[in-house]
Amino acid sequence: MDKPEERLRWWVAALLGILALDAALAAGHLVAGFVSSNASPYLAVGNGAIDLTPTGLKDFAVRAFGTHDKLVLLTGMAVVLIAVSAGAGIASRRSPRPGLAVITLFGLIGVVAVAARPDLGVVAVVAPLASLLTGIAVFAWLHRLARRRAAAEAGVEGPSRRSVLLAGAGVVAGAGVAGVGGQLLAGARDAASSRAAVGRLIPARTAPAIPADADFAKLGTPAFLTPNRDFYRVDTALSVPQVRAEDWSLRVHGMVERERRYRYADIRERPLVERTVTMTCVSNEVGGTYMSTANFVGVDLADLLREAGIRPGAEQLYSSSVDGWTSGSPLAAALDPGRGAMLAIGMNGEPLPLEHGFPARLVVPGLYGYVSATKWVVDLEVTTWRARQAYWLKRGWAREAPIKTQSRIDSPKGFDTVPAGVVRVAGIAWAQHTGVDRVEVKLDNGSWRPATLSAEVNADTWRMWWAEFTVGPGTHQVTCRATDRTGQVQTDQRAGTVPDGATGWHTITFLAR
């Protein structure tokens, strides 16, 4: 039988588990600073979790938490890790073995998650291995110390209380230094400095200036061009991929006459074009905000594909990002000179922001982002639909996903209170690559009334609208619907976002007083 004095108090044991976790994660983060910030085991496990999450849950997370979905995931992971580590500590009040087993299991999960990342080489596993070894060493060491102290309290020779506390504090301080060090190292090598060094991208052909009456921002619509910091962001990347322009290249291969590889300077030195495009996410719900407009600067995708020479029978442009995300676009859309598909390197007068795909991304007007807009793009494979299935296609989303004709009310906002009398209703409509022809608005059970449209910038961008109603006190409802250039009226049939984009009319309720 064990002597009772050799058992650790439960809270001391729990603390040991948490300290070992802290040290392990910090060590991994530090080593990842030398390799790649994405080799940090914590981030790699989170990224792995995102890729393994079923579509329905992922769609829910994006809807429920929006851009914060990743913060929610990281926080949830932290809570689980701390709880399990504390539990493993408590299970190790006598022998360190249960704790060591749990640490080994965690460490191996980290190793697998890093090894599975397509953007990292094999050396990257040194980061999770550092976590694994540090976790084991710290736990074993602190455990021995704490048990000898417990014995000392029972009268046997052993370390002082002070030395045990110092050891614990030393682990916390060491982990702090390692964690911060890893962060600084990653920062020094990162893409932000590379982006800052790019300088101004001057298009040979600039987009026509946006007329002043292209938006009704004074009436509550968004500004016509979305500032980069406000541009919606949707991707599966838990930490933004860090690609330096100097290290980037784009491979064009597959069903082509000759494989090509472009470096950043090759693209930059070409005559650049600028195009104003409204991008939309297929996860945008009726009334949602996953859409934005920017001036994109880049080169014609069709030019790059033609230089490689397309072989007969090719159907799909299968593009991959540095972190292994993939997208499949109809090759015909990428080649169509009237479509204006681009390899973009600039956005609103700056190099692409890191979150929006620096150094380069695809932009194909008229198609939802998941079938067209690969960020951090490094590989273009010309292929068939049978040969390759892209990321979201495998998860139940449609192969063909043109953006649907839709409209949205921005003002009043749902459940606003406004003064009775004249009410101005304003919003946006979009039917990218087809163009918006008309928007109609309806108050309560009234008839459809035409809205005033903003100046059209081009068929690939949103269009703003407004209409005026006189309302008495009470609750009212407004609804809008758009008609595109083909004469198709936006359907009132409600459909969810899966598999190819939501439909239905946007209605809001407001109170007049």
Ligand SMILES: Nc1nc2c(c(=O)[nH]1)N[C@H]1C(S)=C(S)[C@@H](COP(=O)(O)O)O[C@H]1N2
């Ligand atoms: N590498 C990568 N590119 C990606 C995605 C992604 O998850 N990873 N998401 C796509 C989706 S679903 C959309 S809607 C657009 C969003 O681009 P933005 O974040 O610049 O607005 O990027 C597309 N490109």
Ligand SMILES: [Mo]
């Ligand atoms: Mo999307």
